[in-house]
Structures are given as structure tokens and as C-alpha cells.
Amino acid sequence: MTQNEQLLTVIRYIEKRRLGNAITQLENFLLANPQLKPDLEKLIGIQNDYRLMSEYWQRGYDDPQREQVFSQLLRRLYVLATNIIIHDRIFNVGFLKSMHSRPRQARKNWSIGSIRRQLEEFVSDVAMLEFEPEQTRKEKATQIYMRHQLLTHDLFDYILTSRLWTDELAEAFISILLSPTIDSIDQQLIVSAITLSAVNHFGFNKFRILTEVFLKSSDDEVRQRALVGWVFTLDQSKTAIYPEIETIVSNVCDNPDNCAQLAELQMQLIYCLETEQDQRTIKDEIIPDILNGNNMKFTSRGLMEMEEDKLEEILHPEKTERDMERMEESINRIVEMQKRGTDVYFGGFSQMKRFPFYNQLSNWFVPFYPQHPGISQIWNSTRAKTFLHTITNVGAFCDSDKYSFILAFDQVLNKLPSSMLDMIEKGEATAMPIGGEIPMEEQRQTAFIRRRYLQNVYRFYRLFSMRSEFRIPFDDSSQYVFFANPVFRHTQLAGRMLEIASFLMKRKRFGEAKMVVDNCPAETGSYDYFVMKGTLLMRMPMTASDSAVECFQRALEQKPDSEQAISGLARANFRIQNYRESLKAYRQLIDIKPDHRSYLLNAAICLTNMNENQEALKLLYKLEYLYPDDVNAKSVLAWVQTIEGKYEQAEKNYLQLLSQEQPHLVDMLNIGYCKWLQGKIVDAINHFKIILRQPDGEHFDFENEFMNVQNDLLKAHHISDTEIQMMIEALLS
Secondary structure (H helix, E strand, O other), X not given: OOOOHHHHHHHHHHHOOOHHHHHHHHHHHHHOOHHHHHHHHHHHHHHHHHHHHHHHHHOOOOOOOHHHHHHHHHHHHHHHHHHHHHHHHHOOOHHHHHHXXXXXXXXXXXXXXXXXXXXXXXXXXXXXXXXXXXXXXHHHHHHHHHHHHHHHHHHHHHHHOOOOOOHHHHHHHHHHHHOOOOOHHHHHHHHHHHHHHHHHOOOHHHHHHHHHHHHHOOOHHHHHHHHHHHHHHOOHHHHHOOOHHHXXXXXXXXXXHHHHHXXXXXXXXXXXXXXXXXXXXXXXXXXXXXXXXXXXXXXXOEEEEOOOXXXXXXXXXXXXXXXXXXXXXXXXXXXXHHHHOOOOOHHHHHOOOOOHHHHOHHHHOOOOOOOOOOOHHHHOOOOOHHHHHHHHHHOOOOHHHHHHXXXXXXXXXXXOOHHHHHHHHHOOOOOOOOOOOOOHHHHOOHHHHHHHHHHHHHHHHHHOOOHHHOOOHHHOHHHHOXXXXXXXXXXXXXXXXXXXXXXXXXXXXXXXXXXXXXXXXXXXXXXXXXXXXXXXXXXXXXXXXXXXXXXXXXXXXXXXXXXXXXHHHHHHHHHOOOHHHHHHHHHHHHHHOOOOHHHHHHHHHHHHHOOOHXXXXXXXXHHHHHOOXXXXXXXXXXXXXXXOOOXXXXXXXXXXXXXXXXXXXXXXXXXXXXXXXXXXXXXXXXXXHHHHOOOOOOOOOHHHHHHHHOHHHHHHOOXXXXXXXXXXXXXXX
């Protein structure tokens, strides 16, 4: 998103409550831009008030209103600076300049009274259509909806490019958005426009509107849009300017149902982020099986019906059955993905966002309604009416995809196989989306409503041609992982943080999970908290390992016999090379599970690192007996045998390891050591050179390996520095 760095510095000063620095910085900008003279005059007013307050303070006067005056000046300056930023962006970005000027040229009267009157007149006009004669009703309805669509399109762009709103304007919009006399579709569209505007440039009153609408609206469609907008616009850095944000957040989270919805929303946002990855799975693994299981194929002329191969069915009846089984399994897989919250349609519909329909930004967010002038003619087509009506009602399509489907269907209708076209015209074709039919009661649930809207939002931020001119919440972890926002730390939502962190860990999003765990209040201190934090610290840089040890120790104070905590402590100590403590923990684990493969192996490795090789061999021989095919145990065993001079046994194990389909590089290296320690220099050189011929061994650093990593080992076996240098030269020659 294009922004002026000098103006952003002003905002940073304001967020740090450094009012004097912010005034000076903004003054410098305005003096360099004389066309903004009215803004300079406003700044001078703020500057004079601040100077007066400062003079009284320096003279030692005790002003009980000083904090309040300072906060008011801070807000006045924030509003002024943000409005200048908005102005600067609009007149330096062609796309925004056009969006700003078009609605203001199209309609001269943008008073709140005029907006409300026109919105209410639309509801009244639609209601009066019932009293129109049938022969004129359709034409009049078309005119009403076309005129109204132009109004809402203009209103959307007007709001999106508006400056920060006053308290009075905010109250007026709250009234509109809660009014039963305004159409729900219009209210939803207004909420989206406010959201986009406030995401780009935080405005407290726009944030307050979203809060009020979420808390007070009786329309779930409107409420869920407001909730998404509320989360996306919530900016913790602005609490220094508007401390009441914390009170608002606390009040919202005092309601357990609101906390439940916020937890659902957090998980849904993560599903959105995984959309591209899910689409690859669908495209590469699922769709091919579905297409193989039927007699349709895609060609340059559209969808074609293939002739059935009767001979193939006679010769290989089991293949047809297998194809059908795979197709059914794939369809069920998509259904399950969809139930979990996966956006199964993004890939298929992403190419359908190039219709001129999507040049109007508001059309990315407008709820689906059949009377929309962009699709009403297609919707009412006698050839496809039943088919379109059915599939848009039963499918889990978001609003944006419903519009795309209808626009795309109109283009391919005449390319369909004749038999299918006949069935569609007669209403005999079964309209069933791949994800399956979604019952209406499920479609009315808040989670489904919210998910469908999030998919609209995600498509806009990923596919809109001018998306770079918007701040994208899905690219900023501080926005999409809102559970990590410090403003929630001391609210009732804190009770759901470990649940969300666990969800993130299961999806291997460890960085985001740690953000949430770090935001847990200090008093959390539960067993689950310490185990989860310790586990996450183990995935951070090595410097975090000491903290991980402490976490697992704190967990064990609460549950001394916890296998999970003991295992974490063992791994954390191993990571910081505290092998004695790690071994102690692994021995506790072996007492719990004497034959556990991982515990035995890691205990043996600890012993090896402590030079207690004989003890290590006892455990490794036990592993060899219990798990003869375990290559990891065999690799460690061969290495310990090498160290202990049991070269014949070690070579036997290495040969088995190297006979694997994909032998490990470390085993190739270690058999070279085994040969070298026996004095079989040529054999050692040959084995080491095999490493250099491997795709991942081409640049293997033998010098570092011999001189640093294994220097002590080689010297312990009386191999001199001269011999090491000669080996390096032999390998590099």
C-alpha cells in the first residue's frame, strides 16, 4: 500500500504520545505542500494550544485538566494527520483518485439525511411493486434495482474514500445500520465499505460503528460482517490515543457467546490462509479421480461427453469399479474438507473474477441477490432458471462465487453437450455442487455466514487487480492472528488462547502459536500452558532452549509423573547438550515404557555423548533385538561400534544401511571413518568420495568435518593433523 513515509513518522510519534515531535514533523510536511494551507491552519491551532499547555506546565502551575487536554490534542492531531494521509494517497494514486471523484461528481448531495432517505425509498418502492400490474411490474422492478445499484455503488466508493468520521456522523450511520427500514443487503454493503476504509486508516468512530452493529444488530448477516470488520480494524497501537478501545474490547469479551464466535473466527482465518495449499491438494489429488470416474472430459470447445467403451468394461470390469470408488472417495474427501472449513471453490472460481462485473469494487462485497442488474437477465433466463436457482441455493458458494458462476454459466451454456442442455432446459438436470448440498438450517448458522463472507473478503484481497493499494490483513500476522493482540490479554477471551494455540500447533503453524501463547496472561501458569510453551520454544533458535527446560520443569511441578513433560524436559536438555540431565529424564521414561523405541535410542545417544559407550551398547543391542529393521538405531549402533573399535560388526551394519533405497549421508560418512580408523586409507577415501557424488553432498565441507567436528575422535585414535590434511587434499584433488 503506497504511503508517504514522512506522514507515517508523524503517526508513529503520535502512537508514542510524543506530541511535540509529531507537530514538528507534520509542520515540515505541510510547509513543503502549500496546497494544504487549510490543514496547516488547523495544525497551528493545535500547536498553539500545546505551547500554551507546555508554558503553564513549565511555570509550575498545577492543572488538573492537563492529562485530558493532552489526550484531546493528541486525538486532534491524529485525526488531522490521518486525514492528510488519506488525502495524499487519493491524489497520488490514480485508482483511488478516480474512486474518490466519481461518486462526488455523480451525486452532489451526500448528506446523511439524503443517504438515509434514498435507502428507505428503495425499500418502499420494492414493497409497492406488489401493487403494480403484472405487465409493468417487471420493467419497473428492473428500473428500481438498476437505480438503486448505482446508488449503493456510489455510496460504497464514497465511504471507502472518506476521511475520518465525527461522532455525529458515526451515530447517524449506526442508526442506519440498525434500522429495520433499511434493506439488509444495503446494510451489509455499508459495513464492508466501512471495514475496508478503517483497515487502511484506523478511525475510532468507524471502529465504534462496527462494535455497535455487532453488539446490537438483530440481522446475523450484518452482525457477522461487522465482527470480521471489528477484528480486522482493531489496532492495539491506537490504544495510546484512544484508551477506551480496551474498555470496548473488554465489554465485547464479557459475553461468552462473543468469545466463542471470536475463537471460531480465528480458526476460520487460518483456514483462509491455507486456501492456496488446499487448492493444490484438490487440483492434483482429488479432481483427477473425480474426472476419471465419469464419462465427461474438458476440451477446447467446452465440456464433452465421451462415448462409453463397452469392450473396456467387458475386459476390465474391475477398473470401472475402482474408478467409481476413487471418485466417491474423492467427493467425500472434498465434503469433509468443506465441513472443516476449507475453501474448496477458490481455485475453480479464481479465474472467473475477470468479468467486467468485478471492475466495480463494491461487487466483490455485495451480498447475492437475483435482482442485481449485473446478472438478473441471466438469472431469469428460461433455459437455465431452475438449474441456476437450485445450485446457488444448495451449494456452499460465497456471494462472489455465486455471481461468478452465473456469469460463467451464461458463457458456456451453448457449449454444453446437447443431451445435458436438453435436461437443463426441461429442469431435469440435477444441480449438485462438488462439496455436496448444504441444508438451509446450516446455512443460517453464524459460523457458516461468517465463513462465506470471509471467502468474499479473501477473494478480494487475493484477486482484485488493484489490491496492492489496500492494507491486506491476510499478509500481516498481527492482524490475522488477533488472539495475539495484547488488548485481549486481560479479557475473558484469554481463557480460549491455549485452545487456539493448540489448533495452530496441530496445523504446524508454530510461529503463530507462539505469538498466542506469549499473549497469555502471566497468571495462566497451568500445566498445559507450560508444556505448550516449552514445546514451542523447542522450535525456536537454540537460545530459547534454556527457557524450554524451565517450562517443562514448571509443568512437572504440577504433574510430576507426566510422560509428556518428562519427554519435553529430556529433549530440551538434549538440545542444549546437557546430556546428563537429558539421560536422567530418559531413564525415567524408560521406567514408564521399557521398550519404547525413541526413549531407548535417545538414552543411548546421551550415553555416547558422555563417552559411556559400553552402557550405550547395552541399550542399542536391546533395540536391535526389539526393532531389527530400525535404521536409525542401527546407524547409532554402527557408529558406537566404530568408536569402540568393533570395526567388523560396524562394517556389517553399515553395509546393511547403505543397501537401503535411499541411504543417509551420515552413514556414507561414518563408514569412511570406520575404514580410516582401521588404517584402510584407500577404502576410506573411496567412501568419502561417494558423498561428493551425491546431490546433497556436492559441496560437503570435509575440512570443517575433520578439523572441527571430529577432531577429538581422530586424535583419540592417534590420527595426526598431518594425516588429516593429507586426507582433505586427497578428497579435494
